Amino acid sequence: MRTPIPVLTVNSIVTIVCAMLLGACTPISRAIPPEPTETQLTATAPPSPTALPSATASPSPSPTSAPTVTPTPMAPLIAVDAGHGGRDLGARHCDAQGQMDYHESTVTLELARLVRDVLVQRGFRVLMVRDGDYLLNDFEEDTNGDGVVDTADDLQARIDLVNAEGADLLLSIHLNAFFFASGADASDVGGIITYYCAERSFSDDNHRFAQCVHEALLTTFREELGHAIDDRGVEVDTALGGHLYLLGPETERITRASAMPGVLSEPLFLTHRREGELARDPVALQTLATAYADAVEAYFAGAPEDTRSMP
Template sequence: MAASGRPLEGKTIVIDPGHGGKDPGSIGQLGTIERDMTLQMSKEIEQELMERTGATVLLTREQDEAVDLQQRVDVATEAGADLFLSIHFDAFTTNDVEGMTTYHKNSKDQPIAQAVHDRLMEKDFDTRDRGVRVGDFYVLRENTVPALLLELGYISNEKDETRMRSLQFHKEASEAIVNGVIDYFHEH
């Protein structure tokens, strides 16, 4: 059992900031660009993991650059990662849709998806709980390691967008995600 200060010692976690470079992802009403938000959020999660868990953390991109989907998956495969976390912010054609969703690809990844999602919902971000769902995203489908895709709010919804621009949210969401990962690996 790892010492309490290093609960994920020996684990490798890949964080994948969605979009980047010529692919901006979604753009919010307040001008928030998804590719920037995902990078900022991913760096916050990386810091939280490194400070609290002793895990090895890799990012699929460290800056605003285009990385194709297969390259993102390859990072996890080559590192023999224990977990791949893809960070996104959703968008919808109407601006009234809000909430957070945690996607996984198959039933064996459901428990870790649930562990992370439960911790996010515990934070009471005043947003809709859109649940844990199976998602047919490339980075989930093609991954050989356990993989989650987190949609941490709707950039197309003003309330969600305002929240995701706050540093407090980045800090709290990172904390929740790391708590969920620790919960899962502690039990398995």
């Protein structure tokens, strides 16, 4: 979930995203003359020497070229980022009494682990940006060097990790939420939205991956989960007023930008009545994880031949 942006109407809903967001030669035969007899030793003239057979050199063995070994290309490394973590809970879901019963950071981690498992089964390598309930910058370091320690430093730490590991693709999973300013019920506000950055050298790949993710999830919700989810589309990250930190170019807040194509996916709203239920349904989460893996496969299947490396 992003930092909330004030919105007063459903039609002007802005999705909340907190992330502003590898040879032997043959011996020569020689005739040996017989041992001389006593008569030969006393003869005036020595006998004519016995002719030696001509030596025929064995042909030199032709050098055998070592077989060319074509290295097996490594499977793509997919960085799976579970949004939020630790003290940053992200979006909240409340029960009928208005008490928080679960939140975004636990659901995104559960979903990210399921995505990892499916991808590994299909031969991909996976980097879990976080694999527990913590922030990447739990020690509160000024990772971006701007003199302030805040959410941007945690996001910079995530970017530094995926860059250092040489990830080929970044999938950041978040969940959405919506609350009316008046506090009125917003349980009918839901939908799926996928963000990408259009201002990177690999923007075309960003857009293609975003489309793969969005289409796979949309189909899964409607055909497998039986939920006619609202389609909020594939959007550029600046639709929120500025680049999402994980996806955008370098800024004074993110001094080392991500170096691979990526998207930020928000598949549902925790605050939506039906979508909130799906977020806690193990079968639904497994189905969504499979859809994410399908999207990754579709992305690499559509990559140019000189850059494609399917497992």
